[in-house]
Amino acid sequence: MSVSPGAVEAGLPSIPATIRPAAIIMAAGKSTRMKSKTPKPLHPLCGLPMTAHVIRACRAAGVDRIVVVVGHEGDAVKAGLGPDVEYAVQKQQRGTGDAILAARELLGLWSGPILALAGDVPLLPASSLRKLIETQIETGSAAVMLTAIMDDPTGYGRVVREAGRVVRIVEQKDASADVLALKEWNPSIYAFDGPKLWSALDRVDSNNAAGELYLTSTIGILVEQGESVVPIPAASSQDALGVNTRVELAEADGLMHARLLREHMLAGVSIVDPTNTYVDVDVTIGQDTVIEPGCFLLRGTSIGEECRIGPGTRIEASTVGPRCRILLSQVVESWLDEGVKVGPFANLRPKTRLGRNVKIGDFVETKNAVFAAGAQASHLSYIGDAEVGEGSNLGAGTITCNYDGYHKFKTVIGSHAFIGSHSTLVAPVTIGDGAFLAAGSAITCSVPADAMAIARCRPTIKERWAAEYHAQKRAEKAQKEV
Numbered sequence: 417m418s419v420s421p422g423a424v425e426a427g428l429p430s431i432p433a434t435i436r437p438a439a440i441i442m443a444a445g446k447s448t449r450m451k452s453k454t455p456k457p458l459h460p461l462c463g464l465p466m467t468a469h470v471i472r473a474c475r476a477a478g479v480d481r482i483v484v485v486v487g488h489e490g491d492a493v494k495a496g497l498g499p500d501v502e503y504a505v506q507k508q509q510r511g512t513g514d515a516i517l518a519a520r521e522l523l524g525l526w527s528g529p530i531l532a533l534a535g536d537v538p539l540l541p542a543s544s545l546r547k548l549i550e551t552q553i554e555t556g557s558a559a560v561m562l563t564a565i566m567d568d569p570t571g572y573g574r575v576v577r578e579a580g581r582v583v584r585i586v587e588q589k590d591a592s593a594d595v596l597a598l599k600e601w602n603p604s605i606y607a608f609d610g611p612k613l614w615s616a617l618d619r620v621d622s623n624n625a626a627g628e629l630y631l632t633s634t635i636g637i638l639v640e641q642g643e644s645v646v647p648i649p650a651a652s653s654q655d656a657l658g659v660n661t662r663v664e665l666a667e668a669d670g671l672m673h674a675r676l677l678r679e680h681m682l683a684g685v686s687i688v689d690p691t692n693t694y695v696d697v698d699v700t701i702g703q704d705t706v707i708e709p710g711c712f713l714l715r716g717t718s719i720g721e722e723c724r725i726g727p728g729t730r731i732e733a734s735t736v737g738p739r740c741r742i743l744l745s746q747v748v749e750s751w752l753d754e755g756v757k758v759g760p761f762a763n764l765r766p767k768t769r770l771g772r773n774v775k776i777g778d779f780v781e782t783k784n785a786v787f788a789a790g791a792q793a794s795h796l797s798y799i800g801d802a803e804v805g806e807g808s809n810l811g812a813g814t815i816t817c818n819y820d821g822y823h824k825f826k827t828v829i830g831s832h833a834f835i836g837s838h839s840t841l842v843a844p845v846t847i848g849d850g851a852f853l854a855a856g857s858a859i860t861c862s863v864p865a866d867a868m869a870i871a872r873c874r875p876t877i878k879e880r881w882a883a884e885y886h887a888q889k890r891a892e893k894a895q896k897e898v
């Protein structure tokens with residue numbers, strides 16, 4: 417027995433090594449109903465393109481070869497889904513049966529089961545696909561198909577049974593009133609016996625309301641040939657939700673988020689308001705962390721234990737250590753060690769690295785900046801292309817001038833330095849360990865360790881000037897009023 421890595425991930429038992437399932441994912445359609453310049457397979461849910469979820473489910477179900485059929489905006493779809501699958505091109509979108517035929521060149525001789533499914537069913541769990549594959553293998557039937565029940569399956573193909581046996585699928589457009597009244601519908605997810613799939617497709621015609629080659633026709637053809645078609649009820653109708661419009665996209669996205677949040681909560685994360693919290697796939701969150709409302713934890717993010725995140729925080733592709741506190745802030749492509757405090761209203765831009773117990777306070781923007789343990793920038797600062805040593809304190813309004821319009825320059829601040837409020841550090845510049853900058857200084861040259869630098873005008877004091885000025889103005893005003 418060999419075990420595919422995906423199957424282990426999903427906790428599914430392995431399929432015998434001699435039987436190798438393949439999958440064909442249809443993603444060539446025009447997706448007119450999305451009314452979008454972005455091809456439907458690439459519309460994202462929880463941080464991944466819609467069809468990438470379907471690909472992951474196939475992998476986790478132990479599928480060996482995955483062929484994605486592309487056509488409309490094919491190059492964009494390929495680029496968006498990446499090189500880990502094979503692609504077949506359907507030149508003209510002549511229906512779902514024709515889409516599957518586009519993969520014949522790659523899988524025409526495949527002897528194992530072939531999953532056929534649309535790329536627009538992002539909620540489909542790997543376990544459902546696995547069940548289809550296993551049932552096909554066990555029963556040796558020509559096709560195993562998922563079916564689902566819904567009060568109003570308008571738009572979907574209906575499953576027609578005779579004496580309990582599935583005999584055909586009828587598309588909405590081709591259905592009589594009797595068929596339209598059926599509540600059992602076709603989610604369009606099948607496991608076929610490879611050779612039987614191809615021979616059934618050879619017999620499909622476009623004699624229907626849409627003038628298309630329907631994949632659904634293969635079911636009726638196989639039954640007529642005396643082959644067995646096994647229906648498997650979907651665990652839930654939601655699993656098979658097909659996304660055709662942005663309304664369904666939002667619905668699927670909401671359901672997927674709810675599922676992900678549920679998993680986090682069951683693993684010991686507090687989500688204060690799950691209807692108002694968005695966590696992408698593959699985000700990890702440590703135990704006893706609290707996520708307050710209005711948070712977005714996006715792809716590539718990992719949060720440690722006992723953190724308090726939010727409200728109103730967006731974290732993307734970042735690592736946050738344990739016991740951090742991030743309030744009303746944005747963190748992008750950054751790395752935070754244990755006990756860091758951020759916000760409110762901080763903007764940590766890419767390549768920010770914050771050591772233990774660093775504090776980044778309100779209205780502080782950082783970019784490509786490394787703060788060693790215990791350093792602080794508590795208010796109103798821009799720190800870019802900088803290194804800040806351990807325990808240094810950057811006063812309110814500290815600005816690194818890192819850019820001359822053409823090039824970026826670096827600011828290096830040693831450890832335990834004190835940067836007085838409203839200091840301007842014109843890079844390239846180095847401030848030595850323990851140095852002290854007077855508030856309001858514009859620093860244009862390096863400052864040695866333990867030195868004090870002051871770079872500002874001395875105030876000029878004119879005694880009594882203001883009193884005399886006001887007395888004169890008041891007198892002028894009184895004169896005018898007489």
Ligand code: UD1
Pocket residue numbers: 442443444445446447485487506508509510511512513514515534535536571572573574585587601602603604630631632658660
């Ligand atoms: C299809 C099924 C319907 C089922 C529904 C479930 C057919 C004829 N109908 O209808 O029974 O209830 O799915 O969601 O199969 N595609 C191509 N090339 C084409 C046409 C479509 O690649 O020429 C792709 C689309 O990109 C899409 C998938 O096939 O990913 C399904 O096509 P779609 O037009 O959405 O079919 P439905 O009308 O939803």
Ligand code: CA
Pocket residue numbers: 534536658659660
């Ligand atoms: Ca569809």
